[in-house]
Amino acid sequence: MKRTTYIIAGFIFLASVLSSQSIRITKPLGGDEWLKNTGHSIQWITSGEMSDKVKIRLFNAAGSTRIMDIANNEDNDGEFTCNPNMFNSIRNGGYRIKVRANNSTISDMSAIFYIGPLPTIDNTVDIAGSGDDNNLHIPPAKQKLLDAINNTKKLNINLRGNIEISYPNKGTNWRLKLGDIALPFPIRVQWEKSALGKHENRVKIFLNRRINDRYMRKNIVLDANAPNSGLFTGSISRNLITSVYTITIKTLGGKLLAESELFHITNAENDSN
Numbered sequence: 001m002k003r004t005t006y007i008i009a010g011f012i013f014l015a016s017v018l019s020s021q022s023i024r025i026t027k028p029l030g031g032d033e034w035l036k037n038t039g040h041s042i043q044w045i046t047s048g049e050m051s052d053k054v055k056i057r058l059f060n061a062a063g064s065t066r067i068m069d070i071a072n073n074e075d076n077d078g079e080f081t082c083n084p085n086m087f088n089s090i091r092n093g094g095y096r097i098k099v100r101a102n103n104s105t106i107s108d109m110s111a112i113f114y115i116g117p118l119p120t121i122d123n124t125v126d127i128a129g130s131g132d133d134n135n136l137h138i139p140p141a142k143q144k145l146l147d148a149i150n151n152t153k154k155l156n157i158n159l160r161g162n163i164e165i166s167y168p169n170k171g172t173n174w175r176l177k178l179g180d181i182a183l184p185f186p187i188r189v190q191w192e193k194s195a196l197g198k199h200e201n202r203v204k205i206f207l208n209r210r211i212n213d214r215y216m217r218k219n220i221v222l223d224a225n226a227p228n229s230g231l232f233t234g235s236i237s238r239n240l241i242t243s244v245y246t247i248t249i250k251t252l253g254g255k256l257l258a259e260s261e262l263f264h265i266t267n268a269e270n271d272s273n
Helices: 002-019 140-152
Strands: 022-027 041-047 053-060 066-075 079-081 093-101 107-109 113-115 163-167 173-175 185-193 202-211 220-227 231-236 243-251 257-259 263-266
Touching: 022 093, 041 093, 066 079, 163 243, 163 257, 185 243, 220 231
Parallel strands: 022 107, 173 263
Antiparallel strands: 022 041, 041 079, 053 066, 053 093, 093 107, 093 113, 163 185, 185 231, 202 220, 202 243, 243 257, 243 263
16 A cells, blocks of 8 residues: 555656746747847746756747757757857748757747848838728728628627737738738737736637638637737738638636637738729
């Protein structure tokens, strides 16, 4: 009986040690711009016992494709300085950094940042989408549908707390074909939190296409583990179809869920109106 108790206690102790191990990237931050021919610092914070060496990788903005091995056996001391010429051959655009402890699965991936100049877009809409565009040109039939849904229908979602998305809102139009179409389209999402909302410090952010108050396809994950800071900056593909969309924010603990008003995304290449 005692032996069984010791074994169980050992497993509990081991589980607690493993769960306390973590890596958190503190630099780059979402929306940072890394100019080429310039040295840049990657920084992270660790907790718990783990390898004293890490691997550092550069991924695409979606976090799905490894672009470059930055370091393979770097000291796990919380900082690595990149050679000024390291990213000169990389295409300008959005990327993520991943830091992983050697011989383990303990890792973290940064929010989207930019290598090279930030995308240039029309003066009427700034990098975060906060400009007031007086020439949105939302097709009349689609604007009528947008107004009808926003004004007469409740979104089919269970609002279980006090997070309120303030941007994008009704009337927002992200015009994807502004600027360099080879680069991701930069966006921002803003939300307000009550005291309750502040208790959960990480959120998952989705982009959803909707027609007639129904989701039309699988949600696009903008960030699976973003800080619950009230502001997210990132990017989306410029090839999204013209349609009505919403943003959904869900805390990782699952206690709070919020959805934005419906807004419009236009793309001149697939907009028949």
